[in-house]
Amino acid sequence: MATVSPPWSYALQLPHDPRAPGIARTTLRTVLAAHGLAELAVTAELVASELLTNAHLHTQGPYALRLRLADSGRLRVGVWDADPKVPPGFGGSPGVLGDVPPGAEHGRGLRLVRACADAWGVQVLRELGVSKGGKLLWAECGHGTVA
Numbered sequence: 686m687a688t689v690s691p692p693w694s695y696a697l698q699l700p701h702d703p704r705a706p707g708i709a710r711t712t713l714r715t716v717l718a719a720h721g722l723a724e725l726a727v728t729a730e731l732v733a734s735e736l737l738t739n740a741h742l743h744t745q746g747p748y749a750l751r752l753r754l755a756d757s758g759r760l761r762v763g764v765w766d767a768d769p770k771v772p773p774g775f776g777g778s779p780g781v782l783g784d785v786p787p788g789a790e791h792g793r794g795l796r797l798v799r800a801c802a803d804a805w806g807v808q809v810l811r812e813l814g815v816s817k818g819g820k821l822l823w824a825e826c827g828h829g830t831v832a
Contacts, residue, residue: 694753706737709750728801728826735798736764744768763823771807803827
């Protein structure tokens with residue numbers, strides 16, 4: 686008899702603290718292991734790490750990690766923050782992320798996300814209240830995706 690796993694999602698609220706991205710990565714690995722998806726951990730952790738670090742570096746307030754199994758069977762990794770500004774190249778159009786000088790210490794994170802994810806996007810949340818405004822950057826990782 687076939688069994689059907691119920692859909693699931695997790696949200697982890699994080700303070701603006703330099704330890705928060707590490708705590709979120711540990712949580713992500715635990716959630717994937719609990720759902721038998723440990724094989725996605727390497728790619729999902731890279732994607733989450735880049736999105737979480739951007740939220741930490743480019744915003745002043747709290748942020749959140751959101752995980753859910755998408756309808757396609759892929760894992761959707763999302764990071765919410767209160768700043769509605771969308772990073773260049775991460776919106777609805779493919780966009781150019783710009784050149785990164787060879788010695789630069791920043792500027793490669795969203796390239797990595799786009800290279801490792803099956804799909805990516807952004808939702809700008811304009812209404813205050815439950816959503817608290819801001820944006821949600823997301824990327825989906827599937828079983829065939831390898832970092």
